[in-house]
Amino acid sequence: MKYRxxxxxxxxxxxxxFGAAPLGGEYGTIDPAEGERAVHYAIDHGITFxxxxxxxxxxxxxxxxxxxxxxxxxxxxxxxKCSRYGLDxxxxxxxxxxxxxxxxxxxxxxxxVDLFQIHDIEFGDxxxxxxxxxxxxxxxxxxxxxxYIGITGLQLKPxxxxxxxxxxxxxxxxxxxxxxxxxxxxxxxxxxxQHGIGLINASPLHLRILTPSGxxxxxxxxxxxxxxxxxxxxxxxxxxxxxxxxxxxFCLDHPYVSTTLVGLAxxxxxxxxxxxxxxxxxxxxxxxxxxxxxPVMNQIWPSGRPENHDYN
Numbered sequence: 001m002k003y004r005x006x007x008x009x010x011x012x013x014x015x016x017x018f019g020a021a022p023l024g025g026e027y028g029t030i031d032p033a034e035g036e037r038a039v040h041y042a043i044d045h046g047i048t049f050x051x052x053x054x055x056x057x058x059x060x061x062x063x064x065x066x067x068x069x070x071x072x073x074x075x076x077x078x079x080x081k082c083s084r085y086g087l088d089x090x091x092x093x094x095x096x097x098x099x100x101x102x103x104x105x106x107x108x109x110x111x112x113v114d115l116f117q118i119h120d121i122e123f124g125d126x127x128x129x130x131x132x133x134x135x136x137x138x139x140x141x142x143x144x145x146x147x148y149i150g151i152t153g154l155q156l157k158p159x160x161x162x163x164x165x166x167x168x169x170x171x172x173x174x175x176x177x178x179x180x181x182x183x184x185x186x187x188x189x190x191x192x193x194q195h196g197i198g199l200i201n202a203s204p205l206h207l208r209i210l211t212p213s214g215x216x217x218x219x220x221x222x223x224x225x226x227x228x229x230x231x232x233x234x235x236x237x238x239x240x241x242x243x244x245x246x247x248x249x250f251c252l253d254h255p256y257v258s259t260t261l262v263g264l265a266x267x268x269x270x271x272x273x274x275x276x277x278x279x280x281x282x283x284x285x286x287x288x289x290x291x292x293x294x295p296v297m298n299q300i301w302p303s304g305r306p307e308n309h310d311y312n
Contacts, residue, residue: 001046001277004258007198009148009169011077011114013259015252016273017049018042019202022265023064024057027216030265032064039068041267043075045274051172051200051261052108053081053119054100059107066108079115079172079200080104081152083124083133092124097136101145115170116146121162122155122304134166150198154303156187157310163197172261174202175300177254179210179232179247179289180225183298187310193256202261204251210243220301228296232289239285246285248276 003012021027023035039050050069052061062080069076082100083092101116118133129151137149150170153159159171171192177184184201192199209215209229219226236243251260264270302309 005198006148006200006258007170007192008196009198011049011148011198013049013077014047015259016047016277017051017200017259017261018047018270019261019263020050020052020061020065021056022061022263023052023068024059024061026056026061027263034267035064035265036068038264038267038270039065040072042264042270043072045270047270047274048076049079049259050076051079051202053084053117054104054107055081055084055086055119058086059103062104062107066110070109073110077114078108078110079117079150080108080113081117081119082137083121083129084119090120090123092118092121092128092133094132094136097133098140101140105145112145112147114147115150116140116148117150117152117170117172120153120304121151122153122158122308124305126158126162126308129162130165134162134168150200154300155308155310156184158304158308160188160191163191163195167195168197170198170200172200172202174261175206177201177251177257178204178206179250179286180206180229180293180296181298181300183300183310189256199257200259200261201251201254201257204248204260204262205244206247210247212237212243220303222296222299222301225296225299228293231292235288235292236285239282239288241282241285245272245276245279246282246289248273249279249281250286252276253281 001014006013052065082097140146148169152172215226233243236246
């Protein structure tokens with residue numbers, strides 16, 4: 001496993017991070033015992049950064065992760081979140097932020113987290129997030145309950161506006177750097193690098209579009225994006241390279257992103273993703289994919305309040 005410093009923090013995180021949403025059954029039922037084995041297998045093989053949230057499984061992800069990490073807390077870094085608690089349940093008030101960390105610490109069976117993030121900020125009033133949520137998160141940090149604080153979301157422009165208005169240690173974005181979307185490098189990476197903000201990338205498979213099974217029914221992308229994803233998968237298959245491996249390897253090669261999160265819930269999933277660390281990048285195949293996806297490159301869907309959308 002290779003590690004990178006997370007921005008200006010003192011956290012050295014693995015290139016491959018453990019996305020713990022599946023532990024909470026967020027994408028389907030799992031075997032909790034197998035999920036626990038997956039956590040242990042990941043730690044044993046150098047995956048030491050775990051990202052969870054109260055929203056994932058409606059607290060179940062945190063509970064299961066906390067149970068799995070019992071006795072091994074000192075070996076890992078834990079990131080969790082606040083302010084999102086259900087599909088349409090958001091609360092960016094200072095009071096709720098400070099309550100949320102105590103609830104999360106109880107479920108995670110620890111007295112601190114390494115990273116405390118305000119979840120999906122584009123669903124909030126950015127003024128409230130800046131004036132209430134972020135100062136509350138800093139108080140959580142000052143109380144020793146979190147080592148660092150960050151913000152997360154799909155929409156990059158509000159994430160940047162937030163970081164310009166109030167300093168943050170990390171920014172987590174999803175579905176904005178992969179084989180089909182690259183605008184992270186236009187809208188965020190130069191700014192983050194300039195200010196020493198750690199970047200975390202999630203959804204390297206574009207919320208499952210870049211898998212043989214294709215986009216799930218709930219996927220918000222346009223039909224032409226989903227169809228192009230299917231064509232990318234077929235192209236990779238013709239070249240004898242599974243599309244998920246090609247997609248993840250591409251993300252791992254980003255020169256500034258510190259860690260790429262992959263949702264994991266079984267030992268086999270962890271093992272398969274670890275194998276990608278030792279595979280080389282097929283430059284010719286990437287060139288073919290770039291040409292193929294050019295008509296839909298950087299097409300992203302709206303999320304959150306209309307005034308917070310990147311592309312109106």
